[in-house]
Amino acid sequence: xxxxxxxxxxxxxxxxxxxxxxxxxxxxxxxxxxxxxxxxxxxxxxxxxxxxxxxxxxxxxxxxxxxxxxxxxxxxxxxxxxxxxxxxxxxxxxxxxxxxxxxxxxxxxxxxxxxxxxxxxxxxxxxxxxxxxxxxxxxxxxxxxxxxxxxxxxxxxxxxxxxxxxxxxxxxxxxxxxxxxxxxxxxxxxxxxxxxxxxxxxxxxxxxxxxxxxxxxxxxxxxxxxxxxxxxxxxxxxxxxxxxxxxxxxxxxxxxxxxxxxxxxxxxxxxxxxxxxxxxxxxxxxxxxxxxxxxxxxxxxxxxxxxxxxxxxxxxxxxxxxxxxxxxxxxxxxxxxxxxxxxxxxxxxxxxxxxxxxxxxxxxxxxxxxxxxxxxxxxxxxxxxxxxxxxxxxx
Amino acid sequence: xxxxxxxxxxxxxxxxxxxxxxxxxxxxxxxxxxxxxxxxxxxxxxxxxxxxxxxxxxxxxxxxxxxxxxxxxxxxxxxxxxxxxxxxxxxxxxxxxxxxxxxxxxxxxxxxxxxxxxxxxxxxxxxxxxxxxxxxxxxxxxxxxxxxxxxxxxxxxxxxxxxxxxxxxxxxxxxxxxxxxxxxxxxxxxxxxxxxxxxxxxxxxxxxxxxxxxxxxxxxxxxxxxxxxxxxxxxxxxxxxxxxxxxxxxxxxxxxxxxxxxxxxxxxxxxxxxxxxxxxxxxxxxxxxxxxxxxxxxxxxxxxxxxxxxxxxxxxxxxxxxxxxxxxxxxxxxxxxxxxxxxxxxxxxxxxxxxxxxxxxxxxxxxxxxxxxxxxxxxxxxxxxxxxxxxxxxx
Numbered sequence: 001x002x003x004x005x006x007x008x009x010x011x012x013x014x015x016x017x018x019x020x021x022x023x024x025x026x027x028x029x030x031x032x033x034x035x036x037x038x039x040x041x042x043x044x045x046x047x048x049x050x051x052x053x054x055x056x057x058x059x060x061x062x063x064x065x066x067x068x069x070x071x072x073x074x075x076x077x078x079x080x081x082x083x084x085x086x087x088x089x090x091x092x093x094x095x096x097x098x099x100x101x102x103x104x105x106x107x108x109x110x111x112x113x114x115x116x117x118x119x120x121x122x123x124x125x126x127x128x129x130x131x132x133x134x135x136x137x138x139x140x141x142x143x144x145x146x147x148x149x150x151x152x153x154x155x156x157x158x159x160x161x162x163x164x165x166x167x168x169x170x171x172x173x174x175x176x177x178x179x180x181x182x183x184x185x186x187x188x189x190x191x192x193x194x195x196x197x198x199x200x201x202x203x204x205x206x207x208x209x210x211x212x213x214x215x216x217x218x219x220x221x222x223x224x225x226x227x228x229x230x231x232x233x234x235x236x237x238x239x240x241x242x243x244x245x246x247x248x249x250x251x252x253x254x255x256x257x258x259x260x261x262x263x264x265x266x267x268x269x270x271x272x273x274x275x276x277x278x279x280x281x282x283x284x285x286x287x288x289x290x291x292x293x294x295x296x297x298x299x300x301x302x303x304x305x306x307x308x309x310x311x312x313x314x315x316x317x318x319x320x321x322x323x324x325x326x327x328x329x330x331x332x333x334x335x336x337x338x339x340x341x342x343x344x345x346x347x348x349x350x351x352x353x354x355x356x357x358x359x360x361x362x363x364x365x366x367x368x369x370x371x372x373x374x375x376x377x378x379x380x381x382x383x384x385x386x387x388x389x390x391x392x393x394x395x
Numbered sequence: 396x397x398x399x400x401x402x403x404x405x406x407x408x409x410x411x412x413x414x415x416x417x418x419x420x421x422x423x424x425x426x427x428x429x430x431x432x433x434x435x436x437x438x439x440x441x442x443x444x445x446x447x448x449x450x451x452x453x454x455x456x457x458x459x460x461x462x463x464x465x466x467x468x469x470x471x472x473x474x475x476x477x478x479x480x481x482x483x484x485x486x487x488x489x490x491x492x493x494x495x496x497x498x499x500x501x502x503x504x505x506x507x508x509x510x511x512x513x514x515x516x517x518x519x520x521x522x523x524x525x526x527x528x529x530x531x532x533x534x535x536x537x538x539x540x541x542x543x544x545x546x547x548x549x550x551x552x553x554x555x556x557x558x559x560x561x562x563x564x565x566x567x568x569x570x571x572x573x574x575x576x577x578x579x580x581x582x583x584x585x586x587x588x589x590x591x592x593x594x595x596x597x598x599x600x601x602x603x604x605x606x607x608x609x610x611x612x613x614x615x616x617x618x619x620x621x622x623x624x625x626x627x628x629x630x631x632x633x634x635x636x637x638x639x640x641x642x643x644x645x646x647x648x649x650x651x652x653x654x655x656x657x658x659x660x661x662x663x664x665x666x667x668x669x670x671x672x673x674x675x676x677x678x679x680x681x682x683x684x685x686x687x688x689x690x691x692x693x694x695x696x697x698x699x700x701x702x703x704x705x706x707x708x709x710x711x712x713x714x715x716x717x718x719x720x721x722x723x724x725x726x727x728x729x730x731x732x733x734x735x736x737x738x739x740x741x742x743x744x745x746x747x748x749x750x751x752x753x754x755x756x757x758x759x760x761x762x763x764x765x766x767x768x769x770x771x772x773x774x775x776x777x778x779x780x781x782x783x784x785x786x787x788x789x790x
Contacts, residue, residue, distance in 0.1 A: 013492070014790060046730055073731040092732055093679040095690060096751035097408070118679055120750040152727070152734060153679055153688050188729065284488040284513050284548055293548050295490060299766050300790075303698040332547070334583065335441055335762050336468040337487055339547060355515040356491035367730050371694050374789055394769055395409060395695075 008383050009358065013281040014300035016373040017360065018053075018389065020380055023257055023275035027056045030235065030256050035062035037251075038243045042089065042228060044254025046073040047367045049391035050376065051084050053257055067110060071252050075101050078112060080392035086110040089143060089184070089252075093117055093153055096124040103128060103135065111141040113181055117155040119165060126177050139179040142169065146213055148185035148206040148229070157213035163220070170222050182226030183217070184252070185210040190233035192309065196267040203234040204246075211246035232256045236268040260366035261321060265307045276370055277323055277360040279377075283337065287350050292340040296361060298333045300372055306364030315343050323360035330361060403778050404753065408676040409695035411768040412755065413448075413784065415775055418652055418670035422451045425630065425651050430457035432646075433638045437484065437623060439649025441468040442762045444786035445771065446479050448652055462505060466647050470496050473507060475787035481505040484538060484647075486579070488512055488548055491519040498523060498530065506536040508576055512550040514560060521572050534574040537564065541608055543580035543601040543624070552608035558615070565617050577621030578612070579647070580605040585628035587704065591662040598629040599641075606641035627651045631663040655761035656716060660702045671765055672718055672755040674772075678732065682745050687735040691756060693728045695767055701759030710738050718755035725756060 008017060027043075034041035043057040058068055067087035072078045075098055078088050086109040094102060094114050103125075106112035116122055122142075129136045144166065147154030155162040169178035187206040193199045206229050214227040230252035242248050258276040259269040280296035301320055308316050315329065319338065322328035327346065330338045340359075342348050353359070363369035370376070370391065378387035403412060422438075429436035438452040453463055462482035467473045470493055473483050481504040489497060489509050498520075501507035511517055517537075524531045539561065542549030550557040564573035582601040588594045601624050609622040625647035637643050653671040654664040675691035696715055703711050710724065714733065717723035722741065725733045735754075737743055748754070758764035765771070765786065773782035 012790060013490070092690065093688065093750075095408075095676040095678045097676060118750060121679075124751070151681075151684060151686075152729065153732065156683065159683075281490040281492060283490045284516075286546075288551065288554075289546060291546075293488065295487065298697070298699065298763055302693070303700070303760075303763065304693070305698075305700070334547065335766075337548065355488075355513060356519070365698075368693055368698065371730075395407060 006385050008279060008377065008379060008385060011279055011377060013279050013358065014296040015279050016370060016376055017277045017279055018376045018378045019275045019277070020378050020386060022273060023053060024056050024059060026256050026259065026273055026275055028060045030253060031059070031061045033235070033238070034251055037238060037240070039248065040069075040226075040250040042069040042071055042250055042252045043257075044071040044073070044091070044230075044252055045077055045081055046071075047254045047257050048370060048376075049077060049080070050389040051081065052387070052389045054081060054084060057257065071254070074395050075105065076395050077392050078105050082109050087113070089113040089115070091115055091184070091186075093145065094121050094125070099124050099128045103140070106140065107135075107137060113141045113143050115143050115145045115184065116165070117145040117147075117153055119168070122165065122169065122174055122178070126174055129177055139177055141179045141181055143181050143184045143226070143228075146183050146185045146210050148187055148209045150186060150188045152186070152188055154185060157209065157216075163217070166217060166222055180223070182224050182228065183210060183214055184226075184228045185230075187229065187231040187234045190231045191262065191266070191307070193233065193266060194310065196237060199233045199266065199268070200237040203237045204239050206234055207239060207242055207246035207248050211248050214247055226250050228252050232259075232263060233266055233268050255367060258366035258370065260369070261362050261364045262307045265310050271326065271362070274362050274366070276363065276366045278320070278363060278369060280359055280361055282353055282355055282357045282359065285350055285353065285355055290342065290345065290348055292348065292353055293337055294330075294340060294359065294361075295337055296330075297336040297338050299335055300369070301330065301333055301338065301361065301363050302365060302368035302372060303333060304365035304368050318364070320361040320363045323362055326362075401780050403674060403772065403774060403780060406674055406772060408674050408753065409691040410674050411765060411771055412672045412674055413771045413773045414670045414672070415773050415781060417668060418448060419451050419454060421651050421654065421668055421670055423455045425648060426454070426456045428630070428633070429646055432633060432635070434643065435464070435621075435645040437464045437466055437645055437647045438652075439466040439468070439486070439647055440472055440476055441466075442649045442652050443765060444472060444475070445784040446476065447782070447784045449476060449479060452652065466649070469790050470500065471790045472787050473500050477504050482508070484508040484510070484579070486510055486581075488540060489516050489520070494519050494523045498535070501536065502530070502532060508536045508538050510538050510540045510579065511560070512540040512542075512548060514563070517560065517564060517569055517573070521569055524572055534572055536574045536576055538576050538579045538621070538623075541578050541580045541605050543582055543604045545581060545583045547581070547583055549580060552604065552611075558612070561612060561617055575618070577619050577623065578605060578609055579621075579623045580625075582624065582626040582629045585626045586657065586661070586702070588628065588661060589705065591632060594628045594661065594663070595632040598632045599634050601629055602634060602637055602641035602643050606643050609642055621645050623647050627654075627658060628661055628663050650762060653761035653765065655764070656757050656759045657702050660705050666721065666757070669757050669761070671758065671761045673715070673758060673764060675754055675756055677748055677750055677752045677754065680745055680748065680750055685737065685740065685743055687743065687748055688732055689725075689735060689754065689756075690732060691725075692731040692733050694730055695764070696725065696728055696733065696756065696758050697760060697763035697767060698728060699760035699763050713759070715756040715758045718757055721757075
């Protein structure tokens with residue numbers, strides 16, 4: 001990379017900056033939190049999709065589980081991270097057309113854990129092994145996805161049909177094909193909370209629903225090694241007795257590596273904890289309407305509107321804020337440009353913000369923003385470029 | 396491409412399908428419209444970012460302008476399309492840090508037309524030539540961006556300072572550095588219209604504002620070769636006397652190659668005119684809450700909420716609809732998965748939509764959706780893959 005050790009001022013815009021020490025500190029803090037709770041951490045890779053930050057997520061990790069288990073959101077990510085990590089959980093219910101690739105990946109590492117919430121997932125995995133008996137070298141490793149109230153994916157733990165799936169793979173017709181690892185829930189509805197107190201309540205609710213179901217399964221004689229809950233908001237507000245009271249022994253946050261404006265608005269991080277900024281250039285100025293135009297639009301920032309439910313009407317149109325001048329916000333992103341307005345209509349300082357001035361934008365949703373770029377410029381505290389990371393792309 | 400001539404059933408999902416004959420017909424129809432109005436068409440490349448569809452945009456083009464002028468949204472696109480097109484308009488006001496690259500591109504083709512709406516744009520271009528006199532081989536070719544009411548970019552045609560810029564480059568101190576090509580406006584506010592009648596009014600308004608300013612400039616003795624207006628909605632509702640009455644001699648639509656759900660909702664196309672679908676796989680089903688889960692989330696569809704102002708409360712959460720079953724809509728996209736619900740809560744046919752079933756999603760905003768992919772699978776009317784196009788990526 002010819003721009004290494006150079007300052008960010010020479011970068012082509014828009015581009016994405018990763019704040020190295022901020023990201024590493026975010027990782028260390030989450031690892032310390034998990035250690036203090038006495039639970040394992042299985043970090044999600046989807047936010048950054050880089051091997052390097054995947055490694056950061058295990059720095060200072062007091063995790064006794066030496067397998068360094070991770071989570072990915074696509075099989076493409078699974079293959080990408082298998083170079084470094086050998087215990088991977090593919091956290092989307094598996095489609096039949098992905099079974100072959102999934103099994104090949106499973107054979108190539110310690111284990112690719114598959115998520116299921118419907119008997120059809122199990123059927124297609126068994127069918128594959130029956131059709132390809134020569135390939136059958138080890139059991140599928142599986143997690144049951146439990147719906148803890150988010151109602152996106154997951155089986156309802158209150159239904160007998162859910163427990164029937166566990167019986168089927170532990171004692172039933174499918175027992176020779178599966179190694180049951182445990183249960184997993186994701187509290188995505190935490191992003192709709194109003195206050196940190198609401199998130200705390202939701203964390204307890206997720207721990208209770210998922211933990212109680214694990215207790216029930218154990219009382220029925222099933223072995224449940226892992227009881228995993230998560231989402232970055234919930235993992236920021238976990239009850240102290242997570243393991244002793246709820247029986248939850250693993251957490252799986254992801255966004256915490258970068259955080260973003262949404263997490264800040266929800267009260268899960270400080271603004272200086274946000275580890276990814278988009279560098280943009282002011283391409284025109286409009287003093288007559290108190291606005292700036294920058295060269296970062298929806299394809300650099302994403303169109304995620306963020307936590308609109310937390311904002312008053314004056315700031316509801318807010319697709320990012322300007323670093324060190326958070327009164328300035330991105331509004332109405334087009335494909336390649338966005339407007340910048342001041343929140344309270346206070347006059348923008350046009351002697352400071354001129355055509356050509358570079359600004360750093362704090363994005364609403366760092367997972368989506370980071371995914372827009374093929375190169376991450378990694379900077380130190382002096383804004384020197386110290387590294388370049390290449391994220392996994394596509395599917 | 397090993398999947399060529401194969402059916403789409405074998406494609407990895409999510410992926411993007413380009414409907415070849417639909418796209419070509421969209422291009423031909425827009426070219427016929429421009430020809431019937433007696434105006435030039437300078438198509439935008441940003442929606443598809445492929446050389447191949449760029450060529451489609453000139454099929455059956457009765458345009459007497461043999462330069463085959465196009466528009467791009469980034470300099471990266473400009474370089475990419477310069478392999479095929481030699482008259483390119485870079486439609487974002489130029490930042491000083493892009494002046495060098497822009498001039499090199501300008502030298503390498505017939506002309507790279509630069510957009511300006513502020514004297515600082517002109518200053519940085521002149522400064523570059525003064526600092527690099529050996530490179531000064533031809534004048535900059537420039538368009539004035541006029542604000543026709545959208546208030547994103549563009550100089551206010553009512554201000555004397557705007558006309559002063561024209562004087563500066565035609566007769567003033569900067570005349571040796573610039574070739575003035577004409578004026579350009581973009582009616583992005585057409586996407587906020589309620590009805591086709593509103594769009595028609597806005598088309599007349601844009602034509603009037605931009606056309607009147609051209610007339611004013613000509614009355615002051617300035618030569619204005621090109622008077623260009625656009626946006627796909629406006630170009631779908633142009634007045635018949637665009638040239639004779641308003642003096643507008645060029646249109647510059649872009650999205651019309653693909654169209655999308657937004658254009659359909661606005662009344663600018665029929666649903667069968669939409670030329671890009673996202674192929675996705677159902678990864679789980681939830682009959683108990685009448686929902687499906689598919690493997691296409693925000694990173695496949697974008698998070699653009701579409702024309703929410705046109706929808707009733709029941710369909711406001713709608714990030715795409717299912718092809719051939721438009722009652723089914725994408726709601727609440729996460730990074731890699733979305734839920735599908737039926738609009739009127741009618742029961743989903745779970746015998747038709749099973750785990751593993753492939754569906755085609757009509758996206759809200761095709762410009763953003765297409766940009767999420769590195770390969771376009773081009774299909775014929777029999778859903779056979781007949782080609783693969785690689786769009787330009789990044790900046």
